[in-house]
Amino acid sequence: MRDGKGVPEARIRENGGQFQARTGTITTPHGQIQTPAFIPVATQAAMKAVLPESMAAEGAQAMLANAYHLFLEPGDDVLDEAGGLSTFMNWPGPTFTDSGGFQVMSLGSGLGKVIDMSTGASPLGDSQMAPGQKRMARVDDDGVWFRSYLNGDLHRFTPEVSMRVQHNIGADIMFAFDELTTLHNTRAYQEVALERTRKWALRCVSEHHRLTQERAHKPYQALFGVIQGAQYEDLRRQACRDLSGMGFDGFGIGGALEKSQLGTIVRWCTEELPENTPKHLLGISEPDDIFTAIDNGVDTFDCVSPTRVARSSAVYSPTGRFNLTNIRFKRDFTPISDTCPCYTCTHYTRAYLRHLFKSKERNAATLASIHNERFVLDLVAGARAAIDDGTYFEYRDEFLGSYYGTTQPNI
Template sequence: MPTSDSAPPFSFELHTRLRDSPSLPEERVRENGGQFQARTGTITTPHGEIRTPAFIPVATQAAMKAVLPESMAAEGAQAMLANAYHLFLQPGDDVLDEAGGLGTFMNWPGPTFTDSGGFQVMSLGSGLGKVIDMSTVANPLGDTQMAPGQKRMARVDDDGVWFRSYLNGDLHRFTPEVSMRVQHNIGADIMFAFDELTTLHNTREYQEIALERTRKWALRCVAEHRRLTEQRAHKPYQALFGVIQGAQYEDLRRQACRDLSEMGFDGFGIGGALEKSQLGTIVRWCTEELPENTPKHLLGISEPDDIFTAIDNGVDTFDCVSPTRVARSSAVYSPTGRFNLTNIRFKRDFTPISDTCPCYTCTHYTRAYLRHLFKSKERNAATLASIHNERFVLDLVAGARAAMEAGDYFEYRDEFLGTYYGTFQPSV
């Protein structure tokens, strides 16, 4: 969507497509419910390239919890994602603009993303306290009923959202135009259009209302983005991704893709309520409809099986807070599954978390020492565990990318998942 020849480039170059592989087994295509959409490529931004598929670590408030940006660069991170809502509240998007943008502010030289604040529309509003993960909801609470003990902090209307700050209770207004202005000030290379996120609790009727609201907001975001891009032509070009909603309904997802495809977005985010059992199917509906030459980002996944499902079905980038969140409670990833370092069996275990992991933590510290840090409530426990978990996911995705380029993606995927979940059977 660049509006002038002088704007720094944003582009996506497609390299390899899994479905073009001459050895793609027909039975795998049938098992996947359709053609595989997996591919490799390169996203070019004013602050560098992102080789895809890629995992994007989350630095919500322009900081990864317990981890320095320099550490993430050393472990292979290609880009970082921050939250526009949080940065709007603190320190203020005007501060980031004055500092030279998000990357300069947080001392991260590479590409950056910001989400729009759409998640907070739901999480502080009708979704407060409700199940918003990928689990199937047995007894949905509906569109207006709040979870027990929760008090709504956000209210949506057709023009935008009123919400109260979680910091001090102040009342604020977000509209598509405000979200665009905030994100332009923050200065990330890739921004997302303002959308209304729904949950698995919402009815089909409300999903339709929210989807139409998101469509109209997307049009307003595009218009404001173009205006601000021209006004701020002296700044590096910022790409705008539309966000696809529609929950678990195929007709709504496909319609959203068709509607947003006509608006001139630089790429697309796939968001909203996603049941784990339908993740691949829903993502495939979207990637089948969206323009092939645009990057697709899936918001909020990081478990190995979900990652491979997303890649299989055409996701180029994705983010999640889970690697650092679980690390802070001593949970770490390993090739044979996730475990907690505080377990008594690690008290005298002087081996690394994983003897095949090249991360800083595994090359310098033992399970016994890390357990000691957690039991002693030392802050660097979270730092070291987070470094390892982020490297684990980064390497998983880099391995998938390399395997696709080499032509042995399925062998890599099957061995990785089989070993991780304890079901791998080596071929004889």
């Protein structure tokens, strides 16, 4: 599924023996993905405020949708009848779906939409809820009971149900159903959850094979296993060894990771996993995290952050992130970035975008989102080219030095 070669030994030595960045190609029924690649998120078969055509024009290669949300609305059977996710959302390129594991964690702990990247001053532990939240999911060895956030209806997800739902949705790449833990959980619970995830992975593979044969008239859908284990090296490496022999087409590296440990944890995984399989890091998009992931052998990654922050007027620039609603932009008739070729920067000024946000016009989110997605897509495309031409270290250091080296935007 993945073609490409690793970085020459000379470049690995340049980075103290830890450099694992590589380029390659993932081939799917809906086209190829040149890696490393950022995969924009279309949670409900739609990017918030942005048309698929706009994302294609800005260079997106693939999109990721959420199996949990599509199961609830409109229903995975509707997508199957429509011809699959790509047809349903009018996106001609490759697609991914996650398994619903993240939603299980967030509903079960009340931690919300963002993975908690630290234990915090007062860790919740294994059974406590986040303050002011109500538990809407419960995990057992067979699967998960959860209540819909839409109407409170009770539903059951098992590995077999997750596979059926994702096959119906029809994405090119799916993820096995896993139990996502957080850094609030104890070591003892991490061990229990990891063994549960291992058993679920076996069930996912079995059901995936059954459904693939049953749906032989449909294009083949690849299945990625998900590596958990939190911040524990032995658990991460064991998870990789356990899942490596199950016949997965690729792997997702999941779970809450302390930011300072991101590269180390990813490297544990990429050292253990089969070299010729794609590796996807779930849920990161800050520039330093992206380079850390690439440095350590990640091929693809996704995150909702570019569009989420855009809806609150935060935009990326080569010298850092800033908010367009700041008064200093009221008469600033320059683009967000004069080096950005996106639709927004080639047609609109900071002053106009500020006006849209202050006037609460909906196209404010659209235009800011287009820019932010293009910024991340171009960042990764630049890294991909730099790996191939031998200038990756210079590209990375110059980009990060500019982005984090000043607290003021280029105004």
